Amino acid sequence: MDSTAAREQALDAAEELFYGRGIQTVGMDDIRGASGVSLKRLYQLFPAKEQLVEAYLERRDIRWRQRLAEYVDRQGEPEQRVLAVFDWLGRWFAEPDFRGCAWINSYGELGATSPRVSAQVRSHKSAFREYLRGLVAEAGLPSPLADQLYLLAEGAMVTAGITRTTEPAEQAAEAARALVEARR
Template identity: 55%
Template sequence: MVDTDLARERILDAAEDLFYAQGIQAVGMDVIRDAAGVTLRRLYQLFPSKGDLLGAYLARRDTRWLHSVTTHVDASARTPQERVLAVFDWLEDWFTQPDYHGCAFVNSFGELGGTSPQVVAAARHHKDAFHAYLQELTTAAGAAADVGAQIALLAEGAMTTAAISGTPAPARQAKKAARLLLTLETGHPTGV
């Protein structure tokens, strides 16, 4: 069982690196096999199709990504308003990573959304969970859930703009707009 778990993790690590950097359609199972250091037979035993591997990659990325955001917010912010704005600090850190290529779910949807209901479902699930988290933070800060939806749009726009522009500045700009929205909605200035 340990060998199976290790092989599965190596395959998923390779798939994540390759799919995120190069795109799903550009990466064949043989490339993933080589990068993971497993036989093609072992790869197909664990993931009978590229669609199965894609589903596992997106599910794992969703869990890890959301955990990383929430962990950062929990560790770095004290007040409810700071918690909302801490999301943008996390985004800025992410945008500065040398391997940042935008949102994996938007990228996957752009590549396969027209032909893969599985990708559509994974992207919707991820975005729904992230937006619900932002709405939860925003309502805890005293603003309406609708403001949470607006802040989610700021975060989504920052992700796309940062990927295209190659700069983390959109996170700071979106944070400034989110701060303004919170201040207008709650009447309390957020000084972070």
Template identity: 40%
Template sequence: MGRTRPGDARGKVLKAASTLFYRDGIHVVGVDAVAAEAGVTKAALYGNFGSKSRLVVAYLRERDRAWQEQVDEITAAHPDPRQRVLAVFDAYEEWLSRDGYRGCAFLNATSEFPDPADPVREVVRHHKTALHGYLRAQLARAGAAGADRLADELMLVLEGAAVQSVVAQDAGPFRTAKRLATSMLAA
């Protein structure tokens, strides 16, 4: 195996951490396993992230960035804000079915990091708040009455579908949730 250039190690470690943390759980996976999966030394891992905690935060931030990119890509095809809201359900379905129905990485991380003051929880709050804000902004653009309340309700429907899709190991709950959201938007 050739030497990893310093700039390459960060990306390799993030990719390996994403695979292992999502598949096996964050606390179960040690830095030795991440370094081995990435094909880098532990020194390279620590040189880029400083600690496992900071690696976990970087992993979640990268997932958030990728999620936002996917939502933007899927919703951009819809000029109508109500259709953009419904397209978020499609984005969730595509994301979780591609990832093998292990659930929402952010909710999974929350269950592993119960302290509300933990930096991991801050990344989760940011992710969920950004999604809520996106829904609220689209609803306001559409002129929906009670955009804040409706965004709250749609978040519950989305999160419930995410959990049910894991239980069922199937995307069906997202289709049901999208039908429910369609009814909510028509009211």
């Protein structure tokens, strides 16, 4: 198996296990067993578990933001694109394997002790905030609205992760609509 295939198999296993069970409860031997990549090869690819966690978060970030953008891009009007973020959150929260925000979860587990994990989390959250700022600007809405919508979305993510319901997305969407209407 070449390095690219082994890396992808290891990351697939890491994503499933880290997201499903938590990072600290999953050992490299668990990743080996789930991926079929030997422990020796795994450590060649990722010399430390922290590097595997970093790669998992980095790859998940790309996929998560791509899925969000694909959904939002299907909306025609710029203002509808802003609100579509919250519709997409509701769809994400409804997925059977939803376990909350991977970055918030990772930060909660390792943020105090892992600069690599903290950097990945900050990068993801910053990119999401910038994405919202871009949508708000395209809609011709006042720029401070983006930060308010960001806080609504983040709060919905945390609450949905705890309650395992889509209601936080619905409530955040309602609040977002009210904010957008008030800022027109």
